[in-house]
Each structure stands twice: as C-alpha cells, then as structure tokens.
Amino acid sequence: MAAALIRGAGLERYYQEREVLAPRSRYLEAGWNTVPTETDSSGIAETRLMVDGLRCASCVWVTEHVLQSTPGVAEATISYATGRCILRWDPEQVDLAELAGRIATLGYRPRLLGEETTVDRDLLLRLGVAAFAAVNIMMMSAALYLGWWSSMDPRFVVLFQWTSLILATPVALWCAAPFFSGAVSGLRNGVLHMDLPIALGVAVLYGQGIVATINREHAYVDSLAMLVALLLAGRMLESRGRRRAAEAAVSLAASVPATARRSTGEGVETVPADQLRPGDLIDVGTGEEVAADGVVVTGSGRVRMAHITGEAEPVEIHPDQEIVAGSVLLDGAMTIRVSAVGGDTVLHQMAEQLRMAADRGSRPTSADRIAPWFTAGTLVVAAVTFVAWALHTGLGAAVPRAVAVLVVACPCALALSRPLAAAAGLGASARRGLLFRSADALLDLVDVNIVALDKTGTVTQGALTVLEAEDEALRVAAGLERYSNHPIAAAIVDEAGNRGIPLPRGSHITEEPGVGISGVVDGRSWRLRPGGPGQVLLLDDAGRERIIALGDVVRSDSARTIAALRQGGLQVALLTGDHQDIADRIGQETGVRTVVARIDPVGKALWIRARRERGHRVLFAGDGINDGPGLAEADVGVAMGSGAASSVLIADGVISSGSLAPIPVALHAAHECRRAIRLNQARSIGYNILAVGAAAAGYVNPLVAAVLMPLSSAMVMWGASRVEVNVRELSL
Amino acid sequence: MNAVLFLLPIAVFLGAVFLVLFVVAARSGQFDDLDDPPERILKD
Numbered sequence: 001m002a003a004a005l006i007r008g009a010g011l012e013r014y015y016q017e018r019e020v021l022a023p024r025s026r027y028l029e030a031g032w033n034t035v036p037t038e039t040d041s042s043g044i045a046e047t048r049l050m051v052d053g054l055r056c057a058s059c060v061w062v063t064e065h066v067l068q069s070t071p072g073v074a075e076a077t078i079s080y081a082t083g084r085c086i087l088r089w090d091p092e093q094v095d096l097a098e099l100a101g102r103i104a105t106l107g108y109r110p111r112l113l114g115e116e117t118t119v120d121r122d123l124l125l126r127l128g129v130a131a132f133a134a135v136n137i138m139m140m141s142a143a144l145y146l147g148w149w150s151s152m153d154p155r156f157v158v159l160f161q162w163t164s165l166i167l168a169t170p171v172a173l174w175c176a177a178p179f180f181s182g183a184v185s186g187l188r189n190g191v192l193h194m195d196l197p198i199a200l201g202v203a204v205l206y207g208q209g210i211v212a213t214i215n216r217e218h219a220y221v222d223s224l225a226m227l228v229a230l231l232l233a234g235r236m237l238e239s240r241g242r243r244r245a246a247e248a249a250v251s252l253a254a255s256v257p258a259t260a261r262r263s264t265g266e267g268v269e270t271v272p273a274d275q276l277r278p279g280d281l282i283d284v285g286t287g288e289e290v291a292a293d294g295v296v297v298t299g300s301g302r303v304r305m306a307h308i309t310g311e312a313e314p315v316e317i318h319p320d321q322e323i324v325a326g327s328v329l330l331d332g333a334m335t336i337r338v339s340a341v342g343g344d345t346v347l348h349q350m351a352e353q354l355r356m357a358a359d360r361g362s363r364p365t366s367a368d369r370i371a372p373w374f375t376a377g378t379l380v381v382a383a384v385t386f387v388a389w390a391l392h393t394g395l396g397a398a399v400p401r402a403v404a405v406l407v408v409a410c411p412c413a414l415a416l417s418r419p420l421a422a423a424a425g426l427g428a429s430a431r432r433g434l435l436f437r438s439a440d441a442l443l444d445l446v447d448v449n450i451v452a453l454d455k456t457g458t459v460t461q462g463a464l465t466v467l468e469a470e471d472e473a474l475r476v477a478a479g480l481e482r483y484s485n486h487p488i489a490a491a492i493v494d495e496a497g498n499r500g501i502p503l504p505r506g507s508h509i510t511e512e513p514g515v516g517i518s519g520v521v522d523g524r525s526w527r528l529r530p531g532g533p534g535q536v537l538l539l540d541d542a543g544r545e546r547i548i549a550l551g552d553v554v555r556s557d558s559a560r561t562i563a564a565l566r567q568g569g570l571q572v573a574l575l576t577g578d579h580q581d582i583a584d585r586i587g588q589e590t591g592v593r594t595v596v597a598r599i600d601p602v603g604k605a606l607w608i609r610a611r612r613e614r615g616h617r618v619l620f621a622g623d624g625i626n627d628g629p630g631l632a633e634a635d636v637g638v639a640m641g642s643g644a645a646s647s648v649l650i651a652d653g654v655i656s657s658g659s660l661a662p663i664p665v666a667l668h669a670a671h672e673c674r675r676a677i678r679l680n681q682a683r684s685i686g687y688n689i690l691a692v693g694a695a696a697a698g699y700v701n702p703l704v705a706a707v708l709m710p711l712s713s714a715m716v717m718w719g720a721s722r723v724e725v726n727v728r729e730l731s732l
Numbered sequence: 733m734n735a736v737l738f739l740l741p742i743a744v745f746l747g748a749v750f751l752v753l754f755v756v757a758a759r760s761g762q763f764d765d766l767d768d769p770p771e772r773i774l775k776d
Contacts, residue, residue: 120763120764121758121759121761121763121764124758124763125755125758125759128751128754128755128758129751129755132747132748132750132751132754135747136743136744136747140740156736159736159737159740160740163740163744167744
C-alpha cells in the first residue's frame with residue numbers, strides 16, 4: 001500500500017533521478033581522485049573524509065557496511081560523533097570518486113576535510129519551508145474544523161483544501177526527502193531504519209491528502225506539514241548540539257598565533273604564520289606564543305608547554321634546544337630557526353593522530369531499536385483493520401479506516417523522544433560546565449560506577465599557589481613581582497590580593513631570568529630568589545631570609561565534589577604518577593580512599609581496563625597528555641578544558657570551568673535524560689496504542705486526529721523540558 | 733466572504749515573500765553561527 005502511495009505521489013521519479021544524480025562522475029569531476037592520499041608499502045591508500053547527513057547509529061552502520069562490501073576496500077570506519085570517515089582501499093580495484101559516489105547513493109554527503117559544511121544550512125532551509133507551510137496550512141485547517149461543525153460554503157472548502165495541498169507538496173517532496181533517503185537506504189541494506197515509519201507516514205498522509213482533496217473529503221495535510229516541521233526541528237537541535245560540543249572542544253585546545261616576527265637581513269617584519277618557511281629566523285619575546293616548531297639560535301628563557309605535556313611547570317630552554325609551536329615564552333627573548341610550520345608541527349600532528357584515535361574509538365549504540373517493531377506493528381494493525389472491515393462491511397469502509405490507522409500511528413512523538421531529551425540533557429550539562437560530544441557519551445554516564453581522577457590539574461589546580469608566607473613578606477614580594485609575568489609572580493600577587501594586602505609600588509626593579517628579581521620597596525632594597533624545592537626566599541638589605549612556600553593545591557571544591565560522588569554510591573579513585581606520600585596527602589584532603597600512586601600513563605589505562613573487565617563502568621577525568629590512554633580506555637573520558645590539547649581532543653566530554661563540580665551535575669543530567677527518553681518512549685507508545693485502537697475501530701475523525709497528533713508531540717516536548725527543570729532542582 | 737478569495741492568495745504570497753527572504757539569508761550563511769559574532773567584539 002505504501003508503495004502504491006509512493007507511486008501515486010509521483011515519488012518514484014524522485015528515486016530514479018536521485019540514482020542518476022549521484023554517480024561517480026560527479027566526484028570525478030570535482031577532482032576527488034587527485035586528493036592526496038597516503039599509500040603504505042602494500043599499496044593500500046588511506047584518506048579521511050567527512051560524511052554529512054548521518055542521523056543515527058544505523059546510518060553509520062549502513063554506510064560502513066556498504067563501503068566494506070565494495071571490492072577493493074580494506075577498511076571503512078565512520079565516527080557518528082564527528083562524521084569523520086577513515087577509508088583504506090586498493091587503488092588498483094576502486095577509486096575514491098567511486099567510493100564517494102557510493103556514499104552519496106545512500107543519501108549521505110561525502111565531503112573533503114577542510115571543505116566548508118552546509119549540512120546545517122540544508123536542514124535549516126528544509127525546516128524553514130516546512131514551518132512556513134505548516135503555519136499557513138494550520139490557519140486554513142482551523143477554518144475548516146470550525147466549518148466542519150457549522151456549515152461552510154463548499155467553494156471555500158475547496159479553495160482551502162487545494163491551497164493546503166499545494167503548500168504541503170514541497171513539504172512532502174522536498175522537506176521530507178532526508179527521511180525518504182534514510183528509509184530507502186535502510187531497506188536496500190535490510191535494516192528497518194527509524195526513518196522508515198516517518199517516510200511511510202509522510203507518504204500515506206500526502207497520498208491520502210491528494211485522494212481526499214479530489215474527492216472533497218477531509219485531508220490530513222496539516223498533520224503532514226506539522227509532522228515534518230517538528231521532526232526537522234528535532235534533527236536540527238541534535239545536529240547543532242553535536243557540532244557545538246565538537247567545536248567547543250577544538251577551540252579550547254591550544255592555538256598557534258596567527259602572525260610571527262621574521263628577521264630579514266636588515267630588520268624584522270611581521271608576517272602571517274602560514275607564510276613562514278623552514279629555515280626562517282623568527283623572534284619571540286616575553287609573553288608570546290611560538291608560531292612554529294624550531295631550534296633556538298640565540299637567547300634563552302622559561303617556556304610553558306602545557307598544551308603538549310599537560311605540565312604547568314615551565315621548562316628552561318637554551319640555544320640549540322628544540323621548541324614547539326604553541327609554547328609560551330614566559331620570560332626572556334629568543335630567536336628561533338623554524339624547522340616545521342603549519343601541518344608539519346608537532347602540535348598539529350599530535351592533534352591529527354589523537355583525532356584519528358578518537359574517531360576509531362567511537363562506538364555506535366543502537367538508538368532506534370524500537371523503530372522496526374513500531375513499523376512492523378503499524379503495518380500489521382493496518383492490514384488486520386483493512387481485512388476485518390473489508391469482510392465485515394466492504395471495501396468502502398475498509399480503505400479510510402486502514403489509512404486512518406497509518407495516519408494516527410504517527411511516529412512523530414517516538415522519533416522526537418530521543419533527540420529532544422538528548423538535546424535537553426546535553427544543554428543542561430553544558431550550561432553547568434561539562435560539554436559532551438554526543439548524546440551517547442552523556443547517556444553512558446548513567447552506568448558509571450567508578451570515577452577515576454587524575455591528580456595534577458584535575459583534583460588539584462595544576463598551577464603554583466602560595467602555600468605559606470607571612471603577610472609582610474608576601475606584601476614586599478608582591479611589590480617586586482607585580483611587574484613580572486613569571487608563574488611564581490602570578491601566584492604571589494594573586495595570594496596578596498586574596499589576603500586583601502594592598503600592593504606597594506616597587507622601584508629600581510631588575511629581573512634576571514633564572515636568578516631572581518630585585519628592587520626597592522618602602523625605601524629598602526630587597527631580593528627575591530629561588531630557594532629549595534617549592535620555595536622562594538625574600539632577602540632584605542641586612543641579609544635576613546623569609547621563606548615563601550609554593551605548591552600545587554587542591555581545587556577548592558574538589559573535596560565537596562568527591563563527597564557528592566561518593567554519596568551517589570560511586571567509588572572514587574585517585575590515579576597519579578606522583579609519590580605515594582603526596583598522593584596520600586591529597587587523598588586524605590579530598591576524602592578519596594582508593595589512591596594509586598607512581599603509576600605511568602599506560603598503567604592508568606590498564607587500571608581502568610582491569611576494572612572494566614570486571615564489569616564496572618569507569619569515568620576517567622584527566623588533563624594532561626599523559627592521561628590520553630586513560631581517557632581513551634575509560635567508558636567516559638572527561639578532559640579539563642584548561643589541560644593539554646591532546647586530552648581535550650580524545651575525551652568524550654570537556655569541562656569548561658576549572659572545577660570538578662560539573663561531573664556530579666552531569667551525572668544527574670544523564671539520569672534525567674535517560675529517564676525522559678524512556679518516559680517519552682512509553683508515552684508515545686501509549687498514545688499510539690490508544691490512537692491506533694480508536695482508528696482501527698473507526699472512531700477517528702479529522703478533528704480527533706487534529707487534536708491527538710499535536711498533543712502527542714507536545715507531550716514529548718514537555719517531557720524533554722523536564723530534564724532541565726529536574727537538573728536545576730537537583731543541583732541546588 | 734468573497735474577500736477571502738483574493739485575501740487568501742495575498743496572505744500566502746506575503747508569507748512566501750518572507751520565506752524567500754529567509755532562504756536568501758540562510759543561503760548567505762546568516763544562521764550558520766548564532767553565538768560567536770556578538771562576542772567577537774569582546775575578543776582582542
């Protein structure tokens with residue numbers, strides 16, 4: 001029957017044309033076969049693409065399946081979260097344009113990395129057209145419903161119905177096209193896709209609309225336009241949310257400056273960083289970021305490389321030593337001979353590698369298990385209704401009733417339940433400081449029962465803080481250090497500010513990198529120089545010493561957060577490469593009983609794997625490059641946004657505030673989100689049982705349908721909106 | 733009531749004008765990024 005309706009609606013031409021419009025030649029012309037690829041020793045070429053238009057885990061599955069069954073393809077992996085596709089193929093047997101054509105035939109859009117994306121724009125345009133049609137059709141439908149009770153001039157009924165049908169035509173044929181392509185590609189590969197009941201619903205509604213309008217009966221085109229508009233809105237929300245999270249993660253990662261100062265024979269010129277060439281000499285001053293990898297020619301200074309190593313502690317760099325792009329020169333000045341720029345820099349290559357690792361690591365979950373049953377159920381009920389009424393009263397009553405079943409069994413509510421609740425959950429979590437890459441990552445939180453935390457930079461601040469100092473010593477030291485941008489200076493000045501000490505103004509200040517700082521405060525001369533580990537010494541003109549102790553301190557809310565996690569029944573563990581006694585002290589301070597010290601990065605990953613193998617689900621939060629293996633191994637990896645770029649790229653979620661507090665809140669959000677999804681699914685199934693029952697019995701007339709269908713969608717939207725409300729209540 | 737016969741096409745036409753404006757705006761990328769541009773002035 002659906003096939004007949006599709007034919008009736010003139011859709012078969014659409015499918016034929018789509019086949020013809022997406023062949024290999026289009027990608028051949030676009031120069032896809034000249035895309036640079038890496039070929040390994042066995043002649044297998046490898047490249048990465050983006051695939052736009054993936055809507056669910058089964059889209060990923062279908063596309064991977066089709067690519068892998070193409071002769072000559074060695075590997076095809078697609079990440080649902082990022083839409084990134086890794087392809088390995090034998091160029092002797094198949095070319096890239098052919099593979100791209102295959103992806104396009106399935107209804108998805110392959111795109112070269114770096115090419116601008118328009119998928120959101122495409123969805124937005126379809127949504128705009130559908131919303132325009134829906135609103136106008138609704139206006140006329142309201143008049144028709146009112147006229148249905150009183151008596152309306154038949155001329156107007158005809159006018160309204162035909163105008164509605166004309167407005168609904170682009171909605172059914174163009175706006176709903178993504179659902180049709182999803183359904184067809186699913187069917188072709190033997191999968192009952194979530195898009196199938198939607199496409200079926202749209203086709204039935206549109207076919208019924210044409211037939212009813214011609215026969216001057218009631219058409220359901222208002223429901224059709226509303227259904228498509230709402231579904232597109234839900235899809236739009238999900239795709240924006242996903243993209244925003246990915247962008248946020250990337251923008252939190254360290255950046256390379258856009259310009260550099262290049263020494264020429266005569267002087268110095270400022271050039272865009274991408275114009276640098278290996279062999280160029282660039283100048284870097286205090287406080288500047290390095291634009292390219294290189295070797296120090298002259299000068300020295302302290303450099304922070306937190307973006308690469310995750311260690312906040314600066315390192316001393318001297319001539320002939322290497323320096324990497326994105327490092328910050330904290331003091332001193334140097335001239336660097338450029339060795340690698342742009343895509344060849346360590347930072348860029350590391351980011352690429354880790355992105356690849358993250359792509360391979362994603363695991364699609366079956367988001368739409370119910371859809372096939374739903375579709376099958378609806379079809380069976382419609383068939384039974386048709387047969388029963390045909391035997392009972394004849395074909396005249398059987399056709400409209402079977403159509404009514406297909407119409408009211410609107411999968412709208414069911415299809416919306418997950419994207420709406422997921423968007424609400426992701427939003428609730430993101431507003432409180434934890435951004436997740438995908439709804440799957442958020443929902444994985446529900447099953448977590450072990451929370452493993454890295455120490456430096458995660459439980460602790462990962463930056464120097466004054467631990468102990470007399471007020472007077474601090475005041476004088478701050479007077480000297482206020483003009484410096486050294487990390488110790490920042491710690492001292494911050495602490496003076498925290499204690500409310502007014503900063504004196506030092507004079508005659510001279511700073512020597514590595515030696516210390518000296519100057520005059522309140523008429524006396526002072527010197528500040530490094531003492532033992534974690535100490536600086538303040539010396540007055542009489543040679544008397546005062547000690548200022550510095551160190552890494554526990555974040556102010558770590559203990560509270562850990563207590564909240566433990567209260568929630570979670571086991572909390574501290575994993576660190578640091579010494580046992582320091583780890584124990586931090587553990588005691590924060591109330592963590594399970595403390596694992598002197599463990600290397602791989603050890604952290606092994607510890608997590610051991611727990612996972614025993615059936616636990618582990619969340620790991622870390623910030624450094626050394627946390628990468630742990631973040632990849634854990635069920636849910638959470639990176640600190642202030643940490644190394646590598647950890648941000650590999651993690652499932654990123655904390656944008658400098659605190660662990662978003663973790664328990666995100667756990668609430670995940671529980672609420674899953675609850676909302678289940679409730680919404682139960683509600684929409686309940687609605688469908690009632691509505692389909694009524695329709696099969698012949699009780700559904702146009703007015704009932706017009707009330708029930710938006711009501712079911714509103715119910716699901718209300719359910720999703722509860723996520724934010726409940727999270728707000730819980731986190732108060 | 734005959735007014736409806738010409739008001740309805742006018743109403744739909746007016747709606748369509750705004751739809752076209754929306755399509756033009758969306759095509760030119762007006763809706764691609766709704767969050768960053770207002771904040772851009774605060775950076776650097």
